[in-house]
Each structure stands twice: as C-alpha cells, then as structure tokens.
Amino acid sequence: VRCNKCGEEITVRARKDSEISRVSEGESPAGAEYFLRKEILGAKCNNLIYIEVSFGPGFNIISKEISGGKFVE
Structure with missing residues (x-):
C-alpha cells in the first residue's frame, strides 16, 4: 500500500x-x-491506513477497500 500523507510504500503481509x-x-x-x-x-x-479485503474460495480477492492510502499492484 502507499500512504496518502507521505507517499511511503509499505509491504503488507497477512497470516x-x-x-x-x-x-x-x-x-x-x-x-x-x-x-x-x-x-x-x-x-x-503517523498516518494509519485501514484495509478490508474479502476473499473467496482459494483466497482469491473478491473485494478490497482502503482508507488513508492506495493499493499498489
């Protein structure tokens, strides 16, 4: 993700x-x-970025939302 405030690119991992x-x-x-x-x-x-991602079977992304930043593909 990329922060809207400072432009920093942040790698996000999920367990x-x-x-x-x-x-x-x-x-x-x-x-x-x-x-x-x-x-x-x-x-x-100190800008917090909030993400919410919905996954289908096999963990394919169905929808994603972000606040305070942008998704970087």
Whole structure:
C-alpha cells in the first residue's frame, strides 16, 4: 500500500491462521468466505491506513477497500 500523507510504500503481509477470519453470513459480499481487516502504520509518518479485503474460495480477492492510502499492484 502507499500512504496518502507521505507517499511511503509499505509491504503488507497477512497470516492465514491469525489475521484472516471466516465470514459470518450476511457480513460480506456474495461469494466471500474469508475477510481481513488490518491497520497499517509506516515508518515515515503517523498516518494509519485501514484495509478490508474479502476473499473467496482459494483466497482469491473478491473485494478490497482502503482508507488513508492506495493499493499498489
């Protein structure tokens, strides 16, 4: 992700066993089986970046949202 405030690029990692959770019915987009909510803080500034990602079977990304930054592909 890239911080909107300072432009720092931050590599984000997610652990399947502790950070990615199963979806409860009605909480996420259709077809989603797992989700990730994460707060990210870089080294250059104190701007928190919030991401929310929904995954389908096989952990393919169904939807993603970000606040305070941009996704870098």
